[in-house]
Amino acid sequence: xxxxxxxxxxxxxxxxxxxxxxxxxxxxxxxxxxxxxxxxxxxxxxxxxxxxxxxxxxxxxx
Amino acid sequence: xxxxxxxxxxxxxxxxxxxxxxxxxxxxxxxxxxxxxxxxxxxxxxxxxxxxxxxxxxxxxxxxxxxxxxxxxxxxxxxxxxxxxxxxxxxxxxxxxxxxxxxxxxxxxxxxxxxxxxxxxxxxxxxxxxxxxxxxxxxxxxxxxxxxxxxxxxxxxxxxxxxxxxxxxxxxxxxxxx
Numbered sequence: 001x002x003x004x005x006x007x008x009x010x011x012x013x014x015x016x017x018x019x020x021x022x023x024x025x026x027x028x029x030x031x032x033x034x035x036x037x038x039x040x041x042x043x044x045x046x047x048x049x050x051x052x053x054x055x056x057x058x059x060x061x062x
Numbered sequence: 063x064x065x066x067x068x069x070x071x072x073x074x075x076x077x078x079x080x081x082x083x084x085x086x087x088x089x090x091x092x093x094x095x096x097x098x099x100x101x102x103x104x105x106x107x108x109x110x111x112x113x114x115x116x117x118x119x120x121x122x123x124x125x126x127x128x129x130x131x132x133x134x135x136x137x138x139x140x141x142x143x144x145x146x147x148x149x150x151x152x153x154x155x156x157x158x159x160x161x162x163x164x165x166x167x168x169x170x171x172x173x174x175x176x177x178x179x180x181x182x183x184x185x186x187x188x189x190x191x192x193x194x195x196x197x198x199x200x201x202x203x204x205x206x207x208x209x210x211x212x213x214x215x216x217x218x219x220x221x222x223x224x225x226x227x228x229x230x231x232x233x234x235x236x237x238x239x240x
Contacts, residue, residue, distance in 0.1 A: 003095055005095070007095075007099050008095060008098060008099060008102075011099055011102035011103065011106075012102065014102065014106055015102055015105055015106060015109075018105070018106055018109035018110075019109070021109070021113070022109055022112065022113055025113045025116050025117070026116065029116050029119070029120065032123075032237075034120035034121075034123045034124045035120075035124070037116055037117060037119075037120035038117055038120045038121060038124065040113070041113040041114065041116055041117030041120070042117065044109050044110050044113040045110045045113070045114070045117075047106055047109070047110065048103075048106045048107050048109075048110040050106075051102065051103045051106035051107075052103055052106075054099075054103075055099050055100065055102075055103045058099065059096055059099065
Protein backbone atom coordinates (compact mmCIF):
# COMPACT_ATOMS: atom_id res chain seq x y z
CA UNK A 1 0.00 0.00 0.00
CA UNK A 2 1.41 3.34 -1.01
CA UNK A 3 0.72 6.14 1.48
CA UNK A 4 0.97 9.90 1.22
CA UNK A 5 3.66 11.19 3.55
CA UNK A 6 3.00 14.83 2.73
CA UNK A 7 1.26 15.41 6.09
CA UNK A 8 4.14 13.85 8.00
CA UNK A 9 6.67 16.07 6.25
CA UNK A 10 4.54 19.21 6.72
CA UNK A 11 4.06 18.46 10.43
CA UNK A 12 7.79 17.87 10.84
CA UNK A 13 8.32 21.31 9.33
CA UNK A 14 5.76 22.82 11.73
CA UNK A 15 7.60 21.24 14.64
CA UNK A 16 10.88 22.67 13.37
CA UNK A 17 9.29 26.13 13.31
CA UNK A 18 7.97 25.50 16.83
CA UNK A 19 11.46 24.74 18.09
CA UNK A 20 12.91 27.83 16.39
CA UNK A 21 10.16 30.09 17.79
CA UNK A 22 10.54 28.71 21.32
CA UNK A 23 14.29 29.20 21.20
CA UNK A 24 13.82 32.78 19.95
CA UNK A 25 11.29 33.48 22.74
CA UNK A 26 13.71 32.33 25.42
CA UNK A 27 16.68 34.21 23.95
CA UNK A 28 14.73 37.43 23.43
CA UNK A 29 13.41 37.21 26.97
CA UNK A 30 16.95 36.93 28.29
CA UNK A 31 17.90 40.13 26.46
CA UNK A 32 14.71 41.96 27.56
CA UNK A 33 13.44 42.33 23.99
CA UNK A 34 9.81 41.96 24.89
CA UNK A 35 8.35 42.84 21.47
CA UNK A 36 10.23 39.91 19.98
CA UNK A 37 9.11 37.65 22.84
CA UNK A 38 5.46 38.48 22.13
CA UNK A 39 5.97 38.08 18.37
CA UNK A 40 7.48 34.61 18.60
CA UNK A 41 5.10 33.45 21.35
CA UNK A 42 2.16 34.40 19.11
CA UNK A 43 3.85 32.56 16.21
CA UNK A 44 4.13 29.47 18.38
CA UNK A 45 0.46 29.65 19.36
CA UNK A 46 -0.63 30.19 15.74
CA UNK A 47 1.38 27.14 14.64
CA UNK A 48 -0.85 24.83 16.72
CA UNK A 49 -4.09 25.41 14.72
CA UNK A 50 -2.04 25.14 11.54
CA UNK A 51 -0.76 21.75 12.72
CA UNK A 52 -4.33 20.66 13.55
CA UNK A 53 -5.51 21.80 10.13
CA UNK A 54 -2.73 19.87 8.38
CA UNK A 55 -3.60 16.81 10.45
CA UNK A 56 -7.30 16.85 9.56
CA UNK A 57 -6.50 17.49 5.93
CA UNK A 58 -3.93 14.72 5.61
CA UNK A 59 -5.46 12.19 7.99
CA UNK A 60 -7.47 10.27 5.43
CA UNK A 61 -5.22 10.77 2.43
CA UNK A 62 -4.16 7.45 1.07
CA UNK B 63 -26.38 -14.68 20.85
CA UNK B 64 -24.20 -16.08 23.58
CA UNK B 65 -23.62 -19.14 21.51
CA UNK B 66 -22.54 -17.02 18.55
CA UNK B 67 -19.88 -15.30 20.60
CA UNK B 68 -18.73 -18.59 21.95
CA UNK B 69 -18.56 -20.05 18.48
CA UNK B 70 -16.58 -17.06 17.21
CA UNK B 71 -14.24 -17.21 20.12
CA UNK B 72 -13.35 -20.71 19.21
CA UNK B 73 -11.94 -19.42 15.99
CA UNK B 74 -9.14 -16.85 16.22
CA UNK B 75 -8.65 -14.77 14.17
CA UNK B 76 -12.29 -14.04 13.39
CA UNK B 77 -13.46 -13.96 9.81
CA UNK B 78 -15.53 -10.79 9.85
CA UNK B 79 -14.40 -8.39 12.52
CA UNK B 80 -10.69 -8.90 12.50
CA UNK B 81 -8.96 -5.70 11.48
CA UNK B 82 -5.39 -6.69 12.13
CA UNK B 83 -4.95 -9.72 9.93
CA UNK B 84 -3.24 -7.66 7.22
CA UNK B 85 -0.55 -6.28 9.52
CA UNK B 86 2.65 -8.16 9.06
CA UNK B 87 5.29 -5.91 10.55
CA UNK B 88 5.76 -6.08 14.31
CA UNK B 89 4.82 -2.80 15.95
CA UNK B 90 3.27 -1.32 12.84
CA UNK B 91 0.06 -0.56 14.68
CA UNK B 92 1.84 1.16 17.56
CA UNK B 93 3.07 4.17 15.58
CA UNK B 94 1.56 4.32 12.14
CA UNK B 95 1.44 7.38 9.91
CA UNK B 96 -1.68 8.78 11.56
CA UNK B 97 -0.37 8.14 15.06
CA UNK B 98 2.82 9.95 14.21
CA UNK B 99 0.87 12.94 12.88
CA UNK B 100 -1.19 13.02 16.08
CA UNK B 101 2.01 13.07 18.13
CA UNK B 102 3.32 15.99 16.10
CA UNK B 103 0.09 17.98 16.58
CA UNK B 104 0.30 17.27 20.31
CA UNK B 105 3.88 18.47 20.37
CA UNK B 106 2.85 21.69 18.57
CA UNK B 107 0.20 22.19 21.27
CA UNK B 108 2.73 21.69 24.04
CA UNK B 109 5.11 24.19 22.43
CA UNK B 110 2.27 26.72 22.10
CA UNK B 111 1.23 26.36 25.74
CA UNK B 112 4.80 26.39 27.05
CA UNK B 113 5.61 29.78 25.48
CA UNK B 114 2.45 31.39 26.87
CA UNK B 115 3.98 32.32 30.28
CA UNK B 116 6.94 34.03 28.58
CA UNK B 117 4.56 35.93 26.33
CA UNK B 118 2.38 36.89 29.28
CA UNK B 119 5.36 38.27 31.21
CA UNK B 120 6.51 40.16 28.11
CA UNK B 121 3.07 41.72 27.62
CA UNK B 122 3.04 42.68 31.28
CA UNK B 123 6.43 44.37 30.91
CA UNK B 124 5.40 46.16 27.71
CA UNK B 125 2.16 47.49 29.09
CA UNK B 126 3.96 48.73 32.19
CA UNK B 127 1.90 46.66 34.62
CA UNK B 128 5.04 44.98 35.84
CA UNK B 129 7.08 48.09 36.55
CA UNK B 130 7.34 48.72 40.22
CA UNK B 131 6.42 52.10 41.58
CA UNK B 132 8.85 53.65 43.99
CA UNK B 133 8.17 56.36 46.53
CA UNK B 134 9.19 59.92 45.78
CA UNK B 135 12.07 60.98 47.96
CA UNK B 136 13.80 64.32 48.36
CA UNK B 137 17.56 63.97 47.98
CA UNK B 138 19.03 67.44 48.25
CA UNK B 139 18.61 71.04 47.35
CA UNK B 140 20.26 71.67 44.02
CA UNK B 141 22.35 74.53 45.40
CA UNK B 142 23.75 72.45 48.26
CA UNK B 143 25.69 70.39 45.77
CA UNK B 144 28.55 71.94 43.83
CA UNK B 145 29.20 71.00 40.21
CA UNK B 146 31.40 67.93 40.12
CA UNK B 147 30.45 66.82 43.61
CA UNK B 148 28.45 63.81 44.71
CA UNK B 149 26.42 62.76 47.71
CA UNK B 150 25.30 59.39 48.90
CA UNK B 151 21.73 58.53 49.71
CA UNK B 152 19.57 55.44 50.16
CA UNK B 153 16.90 54.65 47.61
CA UNK B 154 14.40 52.99 47.26
CA UNK B 155 15.00 51.05 50.47
CA UNK B 156 17.09 52.15 53.38
CA UNK B 157 19.76 49.55 52.54
CA UNK B 158 19.96 50.38 48.83
CA UNK B 159 22.85 52.82 48.69
CA UNK B 160 22.87 55.25 45.81
CA UNK B 161 24.95 58.12 44.52
CA UNK B 162 23.85 61.52 43.23
CA UNK B 163 26.36 63.35 41.03
CA UNK B 164 26.03 66.90 39.80
CA UNK B 165 27.65 67.10 36.38
CA UNK B 166 26.55 70.53 35.25
CA UNK B 167 24.40 73.47 36.11
CA UNK B 168 21.24 71.50 35.47
CA UNK B 169 22.67 68.05 34.95
CA UNK B 170 22.19 65.52 37.71
CA UNK B 171 22.73 61.81 37.53
CA UNK B 172 22.01 59.19 40.17
CA UNK B 173 22.79 55.49 40.27
CA UNK B 174 22.43 52.74 42.76
CA UNK B 175 26.04 52.31 43.72
CA UNK B 176 26.33 48.60 44.37
CA UNK B 177 28.86 47.48 41.77
CA UNK B 178 27.31 45.03 39.33
CA UNK B 179 30.33 42.80 39.74
CA UNK B 180 30.35 41.87 43.44
CA UNK B 181 28.26 44.61 45.07
CA UNK B 182 31.13 46.74 46.38
CA UNK B 183 30.17 50.39 46.81
CA UNK B 184 30.98 52.52 43.78
CA UNK B 185 32.41 56.00 44.37
CA UNK B 186 32.47 59.16 42.31
CA UNK B 187 35.97 60.20 41.35
CA UNK B 188 35.96 63.88 40.49
CA UNK B 189 39.55 63.78 39.25
CA UNK B 190 38.97 60.91 36.85
CA UNK B 191 35.45 61.98 35.98
CA UNK B 192 34.03 58.50 36.32
CA UNK B 193 32.52 56.16 38.85
CA UNK B 194 35.07 53.88 40.45
CA UNK B 195 34.67 50.57 42.21
CA UNK B 196 37.81 50.23 44.35
CA UNK B 197 37.52 46.48 44.98
CA UNK B 198 38.58 45.23 41.56
CA UNK B 199 39.05 48.49 39.68
CA UNK B 200 35.76 48.57 37.90
CA UNK B 201 34.88 51.82 36.16
CA UNK B 202 31.52 53.16 35.06
CA UNK B 203 30.59 55.96 32.71
CA UNK B 204 28.85 58.65 34.73
CA UNK B 205 26.56 59.71 31.87
CA UNK B 206 25.06 56.31 31.16
CA UNK B 207 26.08 54.07 34.06
CA UNK B 208 27.63 51.59 31.65
CA UNK B 209 30.86 49.85 32.64
CA UNK B 210 33.90 51.13 30.78
CA UNK B 211 36.65 48.96 32.30
CA UNK B 212 37.24 46.24 34.82
CA UNK B 213 35.22 43.18 35.74
CA UNK B 214 31.62 44.53 35.84
CA UNK B 215 29.56 43.63 32.78
CA UNK B 216 26.21 45.30 33.47
CA UNK B 217 25.37 48.97 33.92
CA UNK B 218 24.49 50.45 37.28
CA UNK B 219 20.72 50.82 37.74
CA UNK B 220 19.90 54.47 37.19
CA UNK B 221 17.72 56.35 39.63
CA UNK B 222 15.16 58.55 37.89
CA UNK B 223 15.36 62.14 39.09
CA UNK B 224 13.08 65.11 38.94
CA UNK B 225 13.75 68.69 39.90
CA UNK B 226 11.09 70.71 41.62
CA UNK B 227 11.56 74.15 43.10
CA UNK B 228 15.30 73.81 43.40
CA UNK B 229 15.22 70.42 45.06
CA UNK B 230 16.16 67.06 43.57
CA UNK B 231 13.75 64.19 44.00
CA UNK B 232 14.20 60.51 43.23
CA UNK B 233 11.08 59.07 41.65
CA UNK B 234 12.05 55.61 40.46
CA UNK B 235 14.71 53.13 39.45
CA UNK B 236 15.24 52.13 35.83
CA UNK B 237 15.42 48.42 35.15
CA UNK B 238 18.64 46.82 33.98
CA UNK B 239 19.19 47.46 30.32
CA UNK B 240 21.29 44.83 28.69
